[in-house]
Amino acid sequence: MRTRNTILPTLTLAILTAPALATAPKDTLVLMQSSDITTLDPAQAYDVASFGIVENLYETLVTYRGSDQTKLQPLLATGWTIRPDGRQYTFDLRRNVRFHSGNVMTCADAEYSLRRLLVTNNADSGNFFIAQALLGTESNAKDDPSVTWPKISRAVACNAAGQLVLTLPSPDPALLAKLASQNTGIVDRAFAVKLGEWDGTGNTWERWVGEDLTDSALSRQPSGTGAYQLVRQDAQTVLATRHNQYWGGAAPLKNVAVQMVSEEATRLASLQRCDADVAEVGLRATLPQLRSQAALQVLDHLPDLGTPVMLMNQNIQDPVLLGSGKLDGKGIPANFFSDLNIRQAFSFAFDSERYIREITSGAARHRTMALPPTFLGYDRRVPRYAYSRARATEAFKKAFGGQVWTAGFVLNVNYRSGSKTGQATMELLKASVEALNPKFRVNIQPQPWSELLAASKSGKASMLTLSWSADYADPDNVLYALFSSKGFYAPRTGFKDAQVDAWLEQARTLTDPQQRAALYRKVGARTHDLATYILMPAEPSFLVFCKGLKGVSVTSYNPMLSGLTGTYWRQVRK
Known part of the structure; x- marks a missing residue:
């Protein structure tokens, strides 16, 4: 990677090359995480x-108000107006804002940034929901001929x-929430073009359609x-230093170091030595030990916007998972989970x-819907499938006209390799299902995550535990993805219901929150x-950090932000 000329303090560099060397310097925020960085190009990051x-390198037009995921405030925009029909948004932009290059931000940069999302939109980026809002399709020009340069430039x-004027094909009540997503960060047009990125014109746009920007010059x-x-x-390691021309004033800490460990x-x-100010802690079981450390602070029961579910594929496309492919006690048919009684039986058997007690150390909480409770439309009155051996047995006896109970079945299920939680969850389900009937057998096998994701995308997974994390704080992002026959998980579940589809499509166009909430409750x-x-x-989120770190608290933590602190780096100090 190319290096900028900025020089960080020697001590900071020493810490980055040897994490256990010394306590993090007073002017440097040191973060330690497990996951690698895929890209720093906002148009590709997902x-x-x-x-x-x-x-923290880029900014969006709008952002969240403190810890509230439902209220938005201006960031690079200073305000906006919405046409009465909900199909046009006009943004006033902040003046005297400078990019890291020294260039002054203008409307042309915002225009270029959003158009670039629509042009390069690809399956591995998170730009589909921006394309849906602005173009009426989640696809790019290669996959949908309705996407043209005039259409993009008008939008x-x-x-x-x-x-900046955004013109929509139909009202989108979630547009502002979508514009708070990190992938809509405003990039420096002149700087990007100089690096060899798309020049922003209709003469060259077709060459950039669907372009993978993972290793782009801008990244x-x-x-x-x-x-x-x-x-x-x-x-x-990722090293960053504060932008001294930042329009909001210089950040309290001079440097930030993010280490992949x-x-x-x-x-x-x-973390216990405070070599790292904040570190990713993967196992909740370690929290009692960390709480006993005088130098550390633990924030627990923080909001989490993930939606954990276990899918049951109603059209399994992998013959290996089907065994005999029949209800003969040696396998299952491809449509095994298409029988409502089977799905209800497995729900009662979980x-x-x-x-909660054994896998999450008592921390997890029940939900009535596949939706974060803070989101519009969440209904606590919806009943849930509490574990019941009797009701699971009753449902299995009804399935496929009684054939399942009489003949039995062999169900093959894969889980994520190396995931102790995933394995324990499947073992729990296996034990309870097999205890109902000696003719029931559930085989569980580990599979590399990349292979499991690819298999599920092609309908080749039978069951899969997953947690959909909201791209933007709106119920559309979760419920449409999980339940629409056009949604992200449709190829993975084989689920389709005309009434659910109609409600979800209608909710996408309504601007009245109460009307939308009523549809989501349905x-x-x-x-x-x-x-x-x-x-x-x-399971709620938690943070562990050194007590010398200020600005990290329950009131500042926002689950829509992705960094380890749950807040922007500029809000943290020592």
């Missing part, structure tokens, strides 16, 4: 580790007054408006109380009746 860096344009040399700018990146024991040892009730997924108890 993982938590990358977003944790991107959200995103600057007016004569220097305001290697970012230039955003954020309070910190990149110094250096390699496989082990895969070994949990190493991260914990560094002992969620035992899961979705929650119907998908419960259809036992679409097994709802998993949701």
Whole structure:
């Protein structure tokens, strides 16, 4: 990776090359995490580790108000107006904002940034929901011929007054929440073009359609408006220093160092010595030990916007998983989970109380819907499938006209290799199902995560535990992804219900929150009746950090931010 000329203090560099060497310097925030950084190009980033860096190098038009995920406030925009029909947004932009290159931000940069998302939109980026809002399709021009340059340029344009105007094909009540997503960070157009990125014109746009920007020139040399700018990146470390021309004033801490350390024991040892100010702690079971350390502070029961579920694929496409492919006691048919009684039986067979007690150390909480409780439309009145041996048995006896109970079955299930939680969850389900009938057998096997993801995308997984993390704080992002026949998980579940589809499509266009909430409550009730997924108890988040770190608290933590502190680096001090 290319290195900027900024020189960090010798002590900081020493810590980065030897994490256990010394306590983190007073002017440097040292973060230690397990995951590698995929890219620093906001138009391609779509993982938590990358977003944790991107959200501090780049800024969006709007952002969250403190710890509130539902209220938005201006950031690079200073305000906006919405046309009465909900199809046009006009943004006033902040003046005298400088990029890390020294260039002054103008409307042309915002226009270029959002158009670039629509042009390069690809399957591995998170730009599909921006494309859906602005173009009416989640696809790019290669996959959808309706996407043209005139359509893109009409959707995103600057007016004569220097305001950014977004024109939508239909109202989108989630647009502002989508614009708070880290992938909409405003990039430095002139700097990007100089590096060899797309020039922003209709003459060249077709060459960049669907372009993979993972290793783009802009990823290697970012230039955003954020309070910190990149110094250096390699496989082990990201170094950043504060942007002294930052429009909001220089950040309290001069430097930030993010280290990738895969070994949990190493991260914990560094945290206990305060070699790292904040470290990723993977196992909740270690919290009692960490709480006993005088130098450390633990924040627990923080909000988490993940939606943990176990999918049951109604159209399994992998013959290996099917065994005999029949209800003969030696396998299952491809449509095994298409029988409502089967889905209900597995739902009743999952002992969620035992899961909470044994797998999450009592921390997880039940949910009634596949939706974070803070989101619009969550309904606590929806019943849930509590563990019941009797009701599971009753449902299995009804399945496929009684054939399942008489003949039995062999169900093959894969889980994520190396995931102790995933393995324990499947073993729990296996034990409770097999205890119902000696003719029932559930075989569980580990599979590399990349292979399991690819298999599920092709409908080749039978069951899968997953947690959908919200891209933007709106129920559409979760419920549409999980339940729509056009949603992200449709190929993975084989689920389709015309009534659910109609409610979800209608909710996408309504601007009245109460009307939207009513529709989402209907979705929650119907998908419960259809036992679409097994709802998993949701485990709250927690943070462990050195007490010398200030600005990290329950009131500052926002789960929509991806960094280890749960807040922007510029808000942290020592």
